[in-house]
Amino acid sequence: MLFKEQVQRYFESLQDHISASLEALDGKARFIEDVWEHHTGGGGKTRIIQNGAVFEKGGVNFSAVWGLLPEKMAAKMNTDVTPYFATGVSVVIHPYSPMIPTVHCNYRYFEQYHPDGSVKTAWFGGGADLTPYYPFLEDIQHFHRVHKAACDKHHPDFYPKFKAWCDEYFFIAHRNETRGVGGIFFDYLKENLSATFEFVKSCGDAFTQAYIPIVERRRHEPFGEKEKHFQRLRRGRYVEFNLVYDRGTLFGLETRGRVESILMSLPKEAAWEYNYTPPPDSREAVLLRCLKPRDWLNETAL
Numbered sequence: 001m002l003f004k005e006q007v008q009r010y011f012e013s014l015q016d017h018i019s020a021s022l023e024a025l026d027g028k029a030r031f032i033e034d035v036w037e038h039h040t041g042g043g044g045k046t047r048i049i050q051n052g053a054v055f056e057k058g059g060v061n062f063s064a065v066w067g068l069l070p071e072k073m074a075a076k077m078n079t080d081v082t083p084y085f086a087t088g089v090s091v092v093i094h095p096y097s098p099m100i101p102t103v104h105c106n107y108r109y110f111e112q113y114h115p116d117g118s119v120k121t122a123w124f125g126g127g128a129d130l131t132p133y134y135p136f137l138e139d140i141q142h143f144h145r146v147h148k149a150a151c152d153k154h155h156p157d158f159y160p161k162f163k164a165w166c167d168e169y170f171f172i173a174h175r176n177e178t179r180g181v182g183g184i185f186f187d188y189l190k191e192n193l194s195a196t197f198e199f200v201k202s203c204g205d206a207f208t209q210a211y212i213p214i215v216e217r218r219r220h221e222p223f224g225e226k227e228k229h230f231q232r233l234r235r236g237r238y239v240e241f242n243l244v245y246d247r248g249t250l251f252g253l254e255t256r257g258r259v260e261s262i263l264m265s266l267p268k269e270a271a272w273e274y275n276y277t278p279p280p281d282s283r284e285a286v287l288l289r290c291l292k293p294r295d296w297l298n299e300t301a302l
Helices: 003-026 071-076 137-152 158-169 193-218 225-244 247-254 259-265 283-290
Strands: 032-037 042-050 055-068 083-095 102-113 119-131 182-189
Touching: 003 042, 003 055, 003 083, 003 102, 003 193, 032 259, 042 259, 055 259, 071 247, 083 193, 083 247, 083 259, 102 193, 119 137, 119 158, 119 193, 137 158, 137 182, 137 193, 158 182, 182 193, 247 259
Parallel strands: none
Antiparallel strands: 032 042, 042 055, 055 083, 083 102, 102 119, 119 182
């Protein structure tokens, strides 16, 4: 079996594991699956859950596509227009309760080829990050702790390096704030692909361990319309990041991918209120103090 086929098979199994785990956790809604084909080759499986007991909207997507790299995308990647192969799994979950964080993870593999079909370059990218609305320190630390453990299995420098990369990547420059409280992020990992694949598998397998306990802990927290309104405002920032900065979204649109699958990351409801500023001593103001890089595992208070 070719290496890229091994990676593709793992991503398909990861999609199955995550979607089954989240469906069982919700207990009401079930994922609907949409199988699609890419116009140049390959395709994917989009799985969407909506209007559940816990999850308002979410997606767990798998894709494996190939074709000729578009000129615009090749220019952004500082490479030539050549054949490519890309596979990955992407997860975005927007819970109904504002007390449960939105979560995202994405792991992907890319190959680019010489004219004779041999591999010109190949790399892994991905990560996972947490976006709370009403943050709880124990939740943030749990998410980071699980991902640190996954990183530490492979190299002690991975977590601090990829945590910092996550803080840098998930930054909304025009708002001067991070999208959430971070996690890990890496891109263009080209050296020792077999070892890197094992690392990616550790991270992918850690996702449900990092997120499900948070959902179980917060699913019965009380909230009202005030909290839902704040959630919608913060989701607006999530939309801004995904449409302006997110590489996966831009890659999908540039390669004329399936728009519905690409934009599944957007929440069901979002809002933009002119010049909204929460009262200084409010619970909402606590979140704003969290939207900057912090050493979460050594914090003692929000």
